[in-house]
Amino acid sequence: MVTLQLEALGACYGKKLIVSDVSTTPLKAGEIVAVIGPNAAGKSTLFKRIAGLLKGPGEVSLTATTKSRKAIGYMPQDTSANAVLTVYESILLARKQGSAWSVEDTDLRFIDTVMQALNITPIAFRDLGALSGGQRQLVSIAQTLVREPDVMLMDEPTSALDLHRQIEVLSFMQAQARLKGMIVLIAIHDLNQALRFADTVLLIADGKMRACGHPLDVINPMMLRDVYGIDARIEKCSRQFDHVIVDGVAA
């Protein structure tokens, strides 16, 4: 079973420490972790550090299965691409990285399945440059999924999607995490989606971890006033999901 634990993790750009002292309890297979925090808090930097793209102090302790091509899959925030490739080619590319030139039917079948699940089969042979922001995000999610990682780091995967699509995609990721035993970390600004889908919430502000735990322990009126500078309450909607009701900017 996959487990992931961050131990006093920090991330540097060059010699400058941007994020420091991020620690979690062991995160378990099937868990969804929402990483929240104001703009420029260090969420993307933390993801790059976990993915091994940046250096820094601390440890990323990962117990991974052996089935995966790469234990940690990272979906960057920037999904813009102007390569002369079709959507299908760009997803195949993610799947075949580090492999031989030949493309097996099993690869294509897996790609077809993921594309169908994300409802992007109709745009399979459209040029990447002709996609909308939301479509690009869905393609980027597919590119990460076809690598069959044990841990998925998704940097604002739903920021360009409409509300319906946001709930669809996050429900799908939640189901996939449970089904495949993945750990999914999602950097997200929408606190209501974090409350609805996350098992754990990790709060970062000014490059430091401020809290990590059950969503309602982290997202509360005191934190919202302190970190986001807003007066807000937590109330349940008709389907019993917790929601942040914003009253206004804190005085």
Next chain:
Amino acid sequence: MAAADIILTREAAVQGRGEYRARTRRKIMILVGLSLALCLSFAVDLAWGPARYGLDQVILALIDPDAVSAQVRTVIWDIRMPVAVMAIVVGAALSVAGAQMQTILANPLASPFTLGISAAASFGAALGIVTTVPIIPVAAGLIVPVNAFIMALAATLFIHFVSQVRGVSVQTVVLLGIALVFTFNALLAFVQYLASEQALSQVVFWTMGSLTKATWPKIWATLAVLLIALPLFARNAWALTAIRLGEDKAASFGVNVRYIRLETMLIISLLASVPVSFVGTIGFVGLVGPHIARMILGEDQRFFLPGSVLAGALLLSVTSIVSKSILPGVVFPIGIITALVGVPFFISLILSNVRRSW
């Protein structure tokens, strides 16, 4: 969007897997078509000249040299063959160099010619011709090509390292390339000013770019560089394609972007400088060849790479035919013809669909 495990529908599989396989077959057919066009162009290049032969005669001379007259054999094998083969090898090398430069610099205007690498090689060669001073100690016969190579390598690495500096945009790299062209052209003019009359005429002819300087040792050397480069690029095909999706995305796929960029740049410097050191400055093939390949095959390197090889080779082979067809009995330096064809293409690239493709 189903929450549980997804059952792939037949319709989705046909739209996906079936269509992908059909498109792949189409790309392979395009590559076969380009290869056939190259064979035809090669045969015409051998057939055309002051004495014109039929294609049947050329094919006979290639298959069974003893079946044609000694004169035809000598013209085709000893005079035209090195030029025709050199056109193909140099065209392929420059086109691949341009293709990979455009890939790793994410820049549609990148090519050995536009970024000043050819100008650097010209300066290095001119320095060798005029002063006979080698930049590094080598045998006398190798001074010109080695000087050209060292200068081209220095220019390539300079562009590479500047493009790696944080915040440097694609436009900055192009402007830097233009600055390099001006700098090396000024240095070339300086060397020409100091040159003797004989050395000057040699330098001027060299900078025009001409395949008439082709010899078998030069062909083998260029071919060797191409045969070293192509498998290395082929090995990195998925990684190089991924780099076109952006540095972060490629890194997220597990690509060591820094290493691939450096390795590719070093190979490019060889590919760009060796042909130039032998046949002089031949511009725009490295720009136009990859764009043709990209337009018809896309940027999946498994097709884009052989497509660039064939498009560049075909382009220079056809140009070789044109260079001896304009005025009967006159063979124009091929660099003049490629520039005449390339400049309008270059302008149209800037003005038209650059934004759409990149």
